[in-house]
Amino acid sequence: MIGLLLDVAxxxxxxxxxxxxxxxxxxxxxxxxxxxxxxxxxGGYAALVVxxxxxxxxxxxxxxxxxxxxxxxxxxxxxxRPLYSRPLDAILATWGLGIVIVQLITLAFGRxxxxxxxxxxxxxAAFGTDYSAWRLIMLVVAVLLAAALAALLQxxxxxxxxxxVIMNEELAQGLGIDSTRVRFVTFALxxxxxxxxxxxxxxxxxxxxxxxxxxxxxxxxxxxxxxxSLASLGLASLLLGGAQVVISTYGNPVxxxxxxxxxxxxxxxxxxxxxxxx
Amino acid sequence: xxxxxxxxxxxxxxxxxxVLRDVRLSVAPGEVVAVLGKNGMGKTTxxxxxxxxxxxxxxxxxxxxxxxxxxxxxxxxxxxxxYGPQDRAIFQELTVGENLRLALPRGVRDMQAGIERLAAxxxxxxxRQRQRAGTLSGGEQKMLIMARALLTRPRLLLIDEIxxxxxxxxxxxxxxxxxxxxxASGIAVLLVEQxxxxxxxxxxxxxxxxxxxxADEGPADADAAxxxxxxxxx
Ligand SMILES: Nc1ncnc2c1ncn2[C@@H]1O[C@H](COP(=O)(O)OP(=O)(O)OP(=O)(O)O)[C@@H](O)[C@H]1O
Ligand SMILES: [Mg+2]
Numbered sequence: 001m002i003g004l005l006l007d008v009a010x011x012x013x014x015x016x017x018x019x020x021x022x023x024x025x026x027x028x029x030x031x032x033x034x035x036x037x038x039x040x041x042x043g044g045y046a047a048l049v050v051x052x053x054x055x056x057x058x059x060x061x062x063x064x065x066x067x068x069x070x071x072x073x074x075x076x077x078x079x080x081r082p083l084y085s086r087p088l089d090a091i092l093a094t095w096g097l098g099i100v101i102v103q104l105i106t107l108a109f110g111r112x113x114x115x116x117x118x119x120x121x122x123x124x125a126a127f128g129t130d131y132s133a134w135r136l137i138m139l140v141v142a143v144l145l146a147a148a149l150a151a152l153l154q155x156x157x158x159x160x161x162x163x164x165v166i167m168n169e170e171l172a173q174g175l176g177i178d179s180t181r182v183r184f185v186t187f188a189l190x191x192x193x194x195x196x197x198x199x200x201x202x203x204x205x206x207x208x209x210x211x212x213x214x215x216x217x218x219x220x221x222x223x224x225x226x227x228x229s230l231a232s233l234g235l236a237s238l239l240l241g242g243a244q245v246v247i248s249t250y251g252n253p254v255x256x257x258x259x260x261x262x263x264x265x266x267x268x269x270x271x272x273x274x275x276x277x278x
Numbered sequence: 279x280x281x282x283x284x285x286x287x288x289x290x291x292x293x294x295x296x297v298l299r300d301v302r303l304s305v306a307p308g309e310v311v312a313v314l315g316k317n318g319m320g321k322t323t324x325x326x327x328x329x330x331x332x333x334x335x336x337x338x339x340x341x342x343x344x345x346x347x348x349x350x351x352x353x354x355x356x357x358x359x360x361y362g363p364q365d366r367a368i369f370q371e372l373t374v375g376e377n378l379r380l381a382l383p384r385g386v387r388d389m390q391a392g393i394e395r396l397a398a399x400x401x402x403x404x405x406r407q408r409q410r411a412g413t414l415s416g417g418e419q420k421m422l423i424m425a426r427a428l429l430t431r432p433r434l435l436l437i438d439e440i441x442x443x444x445x446x447x448x449x450x451x452x453x454x455x456x457x458x459x460x461x462a463s464g465i466a467v468l469l470v471e472q473x474x475x476x477x478x479x480x481x482x483x484x485x486x487x488x489x490x491x492x493a494d495e496g497p498a499d500a501d502a503a504x505x506x507x508x509x510x511x512x
Contacts, residue, residue: 160376160379164369164372167369167370167371167372168366171363171366171367171368173350173351173352174329174355174363175381176381176383178352180350
């Protein structure tokens with residue numbers, strides 16, 4: 001039972017980390033970034049490269065974050081920004097970019113499956129049971145990340161500007177806020193978070209060119225039911241991620257893998273605002 | 279000295295239809311100019327074009343002598359221009375304090391002096407900075423729009439139908455603060471209004487906008503009200 005609860009908590013944690021970047025990008029830029037799965041895959045390969053080059057596995061996620069930020073900054077500047085006035089085209093462009101990223105990674109690394117060593121191994125005693133040490137670390141990282149994002153949004157000038165742009169971009173511009181800059185920083189941060197998440201999951205899952213696809217799908221559905229609120233995203237990750245764990249454990253893993261998408265779709269049908277207020 | 283605002287033969291509109299045609303209007307430093315006109319005559323469109331939310335299809339917009347035609351809104355705001363829009367003019371979900379803070383230029387943190395200055399007119403500003411702006415009364419929201427616009431002592435204030443739906447006592451207070459700020463810092467104001475009495479009581483000059491053109495303009499003197507009324511009744 002404790003094991004199941006820890007599975008729910010850690011699954012929710014990783015879902016939150018993967019979807020957080022997609023959510024802030026959606027809030028500020030008003031587009032769903034379909035290259036998010038591609039950025040996540042880049043993070044997985046960044047972890048692979050770092051560890052194969054002899055770097056400490058602890059460096060994998062920070063290095064992936066930096067790589068994601070740099071890549072995201074370039075993508076925003078070159079691909080997304082020219083399409084600001086055509087959001088539908090911008091969304092299609094990110095879709096195409098996701099495909100291109102997968103192809104480039106396949107060219108560079110091949111189709112094969114790779115494994116990245118874990119910074120810690122085995123299980124530790126926690127809450128009266130033996131549990132995967134890395135999953136527990138992920139849980140702590142997710143909580144710290146949520147706190148850092150909340151502090152950034154609530155406690156800094158950039159966060160205030162980002163919230164203003166999310167709520168009413170034109171009003172923000174009229175007050176002197178350079179919303180192009182806010183969009184740029186947000187997109188780069190969102191890409192960094194995707195890559196960070198991609199590296200964070202490598203000790204649990206293998207690295208291959210298509211590793212981002214299921215995560216993109218789940219993150220997309222989580223953002224649809226959460227709107228632009230990080231708190232709603234936390235709740236959605238916990239409930240839908242929890243359902244996934246329960247269905248996989250007591251039902252069957254194939255159904256489990258589909259559960260977030262199916263439940264989110266049903267929820268949106270019943271309550272279009274999802275977990276968001278309103 | 280160049281005009282605080284110079285609208286020089288501006289044509290603008292939405293899609294194919296031009297709402298403003300060859301509009302010429304300028305505001306001297308320290309001058310208050312009222313733009314009057316019936317519903318749908320293009321008053322809001324004029325302010326949006328001055329701020330850069332709509333492109334000028336012809337003509338130039340100059341702010342304190344600098345040609346800003348074609349520059350984005352945040353660059354114009356950075357030239358000490360404050361804009362109080364007619365619709366959706368406050369962030370309902372943010373606090374009073376956050377709404378005010380957003381008007382500060384980057385790098386400026388302290389707004390205490392500005393709040394104290396404006397709290398002399400709108401006392402709730404000082405005591406209710408942590409309240410969500412959406413929970414303010416309609417009149418308080420308008421006072422917040424005015425306070426946010428004046429917080430940083432702009433050189434040019436563009437304000438769109440601030441008195442819409444307000445009780446007379448609040449309108450009086452808004453008039454007082456505009457007069458006081460003008461006396462203290464020589465701010466130039468382009469005041470879009472439907473309340474002719476209020477507009478003429480604070481303005482030095484008026485202009486009537488009718489079907490996208492300036493139909494009449496003149497000093498806000500004793501006969502102004504009658505001349506404006508003649509234009510608004512047709
Ligand atoms: N976003 C828009 N798209 C298309 N047409 C618009 C848009 N906004 C305004 N218009 C049209 O432009 C004309 C001028 O509108 P504008 O809002 O500038 O008038 P106004 O003088 O501010 O009116 P009011 O006193 O009601 O605020 C109107 O005919 C209006 O229907
Ligand atoms: Mg209007």
